[in-house]
Amino acid sequence: MRALRSADELAQGMEFDLGGFVLPRAEVLDFARRWDPQPFHLDEEAARQSVFGRLVASGLHTYSAAVGHLIRSGLLAEINLAGGGAELIWPAPLEPDQPVTMRLQVAEIRTSRSKPEMAVAKLRYLVATAAEGRVVLDALGTHFLRR
């Protein structure tokens, strides 16, 4: 994907198709062991008795994979200065080995009041199952971008 040269190339409403990714079962277990060791992310039998009814990826894993996927796309490589925060919603759980697609939407963008060479953008990461289009992550990240 082409690297943006300036935040000024972005405008509210723009959308970028970032392709997709998958969380393989072994990675789901590894991630959960390290960062979110709860039974419904680690053990098939415990997961069956959880509210999920089956083993599901940690939402933190889905978000981490989305961040990694965005960074590796290269789109923001020349302009992303820092992140300030994020609002995360996991509308549905994601199962291991279930392919997802990712889109990036420009929800808001404005010039920084204190640093006019910088823009403050709210970028929406939308991750959905490729098969059904069910949204599994809706994240609104605050990005400080070079103009």
Added chain:
Amino acid sequence: MRALRSADELAQGMEFDLGGFVLPRAEVLDFARRWDPQPFHLDEEAARQSVFGRLVASGLHTYSAAVGHLIRSGLLAEINLAGGGAELIWPAPLEPDQPVTMRLQVAEIRTSRSKPEMAVAKLRYLVATAAEGRVVLDALGTHFLRR
């Protein structure tokens, strides 16, 4: 830490001291390579020329470590049914090897309208440097808890 037996043991305003943790330098680099491969998380020289002025941990790493730390504390082991979302703010960056403390505050808690056996809680994760008390993560997580 004692495992809560029911969400009914929680009330707005309660606070739990969860001790602390540290993100060792090797882990900061490993995490960034895998989930947030940006120069200011990976390379000392590039980081010096970034807005941070030195190498800093990925905010995603700080958040992941906080989630892992909370889960491993065991406090919610018997009552955490699922997470619904989170609002994350990184007020300041965290450097490798800088010890932090973590507190958990009950920001809101109510019985679920649709499932009276369940509570919906907003739990605030506050992670601050042990030396200066500078907040590096302020996260408000939505948790579905067993009553």
